[in-house]
Amino acid sequence: MRGLTEEAAAVGIDVATRVLHLPTVRAAADELAAAAVRDRVTHRAYLAELLAAEVEDRESRRRERRIAEARFPRIKHLADFDLGATPTIPSGTLAALATCNWIGEGEPVVLLGDSGTGKTHLLIGLGIAACDRGLRVRYVTAAALVNELVEAEDERELSKVVGRYGRLDLLCLDELGYLHLDRRGAELLFQVLTERDERASIAVASNAPFSEWGQTFTDPRLAAAVVDRLTFRAHILETGSASYRLRTSQTKRKEGSPAT
Numbered sequence: 001m002r003g004l005t006e007e008a009a010a011v012g013i014d015v016a017t018r019v020l021h022l023p024t025v026r027a028a029a030d031e032l033a034a035a036a037v038r039d040r041v042t043h044r045a046y047l048a049e050l051l052a053a054e055v056e057d058r059e060s061r062r063r064e065r066r067i068a069e070a071r072f073p074r075i076k077h078l079a080d081f082d083l084g085a086t087p088t089i090p091s092g093t094l095a096a097l098a099t100c101n102w103i104g105e106g107e108p109v110v111l112l113g114d115s116g117t118g119k120t121h122l123l124i125g126l127g128i129a130a131c132d133r134g135l136r137v138r139y140v141t142a143a144a145l146v147n148e149l150v151e152a153e154d155e156r157e158l159s160k161v162v163g164r165y166g167r168l169d170l171l172c173l174d175e176l177g178y179l180h181l182d183r184r185g186a187e188l189l190f191q192v193l194t195e196r197d198e199r200a201s202i203a204v205a206s207n208a209p210f211s212e213w214g215q216t217f218t219d220p221r222l223a224a225a226v227v228d229r230l231t232f233r234a235h236i237l238e239t240g241s242a243s244y245r246l247r248t249s250q251t252k253r254k255e256g257s258p259a260t
Contacts, residue, residue, distance in 0.1 A: 024057040025050055066131040070172075072139045078125035086118055088240050097126060097235060100133050102201060103170050108230050109203040112210075113239030119205035120174055122237065126203050127172045135169035142176040142189065149188035158188070166195035170203060177208035177216045186217040190226060197229050204230055 004012070010030070017026035028050060036046040067075070078098050083091050096102075097109065109126060111119040127137045140148075145165075152161040165171060171192070181189065196202055208216065210227050217223040 022054055024054040028053050062134070063131060066134070066137065067128065070127055070131060070137040070139050072124050072127060073120075074124065075128065076121045076124040077128055078122070081118065081121055081125060086239055088238050093235070093237065094122075098129050100130050100135065102235060103130055103135060105233075106199050106201055108201060108232070108234040110230055110234050110236045111203070111205040111239060112236065113207065114241040115207050117239035117241065119207075119239050122239070123172050123174055123203055123205045127170060130170045136167070137170045137172065138165070138168050139172040139174065141174045141178075142181075143179050145173065145192065146181060146185040146189055149192070150185060153188065158191075162191050162195050165192045166200065168196075168200065170201050171196060173202060173204045175207075176204050177206040177213065180216055180218065183218060186219065186222055190222060193226060193229050198232070202230070 013029050014026060017023070017029075032046060032050050032053070035041070036043075036049075041049075078094060081094070083089060083094065102109065111122055113119050124139065127139055130137045149158065149161060152158045193202065206213075210231070213227055214220050214223040217226060
């Protein structure tokens, strides 16, 4: 190794990092080596920094993959949610949910409020926070999930699809209550909820209070069973009725207006 030229060392690093699948080490080796020489960093410290860069980049790619697999319609973060525009949600509650400890406990989260009050922002934000912690997440609207389950049942793959949803760490179910479900669709959706009951977390956003869920599920007993499963040990957040988008826009305009 003492007689290894710089050119031979570069070739060796390139070959080894390709074999070992270390793309960040390959890309950063020369730059960090030059910095190590300049700053008189030890060989051990240089190696530690190089490997840390690989670990950080690999985790970043995993996170991006988890977010892509979750199929969020857009990216929203809890930190960007304006609590001042939604005073019904305590800041401490949102901070506690951001830790994702509730997911480890298999607890549900239910977001209730009118359209445009920030439910989807919060739902996606909770999902992104879970992805950041290495958890498997899937976002889906109630209508899309029911359609997927109906097609799976027609193709005799229902147990496979229900099992796949059951293995997620967090299921983010949006727009529950926007559309009325026929008996078949409601029963299929109930199978997914039962698969996850008290074992894996689900976060639900609905524009209807619990008292009106009977209109969504048509069968009162089924509606009661769904409410029972989603409220047991649940974190229930009410976003109110005033438009979150409008309040946020007004707040931004006030902050940007010149003092008088």
